[in-house]
Amino acid sequence: xxxxxxxxxxxxxxxxxxxxxxxxxxxxFSRTTMGWFRQAPGKERAFVAANRWxxxxxTDGLKGRFTMSxxxxxxxxYLQMNNLEPEDTAVYYCAATYSxxxxxxxxxxxxxxxxxxxxxxxx
Numbered sequence: 738x739x740x741x742x743x744x745x746x747x748x749x750x751x752x753x754x755x756x757x758x759x760x761x762x763x764x765x766f767s768r769t770t771m772g773w774f775r776q777a778p779g780k781e782r783a784f785v786a787a788n789r790w791x792x793x794x795x796t797d798g799l800k801g802r803f804t805m806s807x808x809x810x811x812x813x814x815y816l817q818m819n820n821l822e823p824e825d826t827a828v829y830y831c832a833a834t835y836s837x838x839x840x841x842x843x844x845x846x847x848x849x850x851x852x853x854x855x856x857x858x859x860x
Contacts, residue, residue: 739763739849741831746854749821753858757816759831759851767809770834773816774844775827775856782830786816787841794841821858828853 745757759771772787786805787794793805802821807814814831832847839846 739766739769739833741833741849741851743829743831743851743854746829746856748857748859751822751858751860753821754817754819755821755856757818757829757831757854757856759814759816761812761814761831761833763833763849765835766812768835770836770839770841770847771805771807771814772832772834772841772844772847773805773814774830774832775825776830776853777824777827780827782844784842784844785829788814789837789841796842818856821856823858823860826856826858828855 740762742760770789773785774782775785776782784796788805788807802819804817830853831851833849834847
């Protein structure tokens with residue numbers, strides 16, 4: 738079992754920055770594929786970024802503004818979000834899977850999810 742707890746969300750003005758954290762408990766964290774997804778009001782959950790060591794993947798259009806990193810000594814992954822736009826407003830979720838054959842961009846492939854953290858960007 739893996740438990741995930743996100744933090745770091747909040748309200749920020751357009752152009753501002755936030756850093757989300759996702760702390761994981763459970764076995765063999767370094768072997769997990771970790772992902773970030775977001776769900777805006779009225780929309781489906783969408784892929785943001787994922788890390789399957791040593792590669793990090795990003796959805797088109799976010800790389801350059803968003804950076805995902807992980808610290809295996811702290812069992813934590815981060816999502817640094819810069820130059821935020823109102824369109825980035827969403828609930829952000831952290832997810833994990835031990836599968837090495839899963840498609841990292843698909844939410845269906847992840848077995849464990851955090852509770853989500855709200856990010857709101859005002860114009």
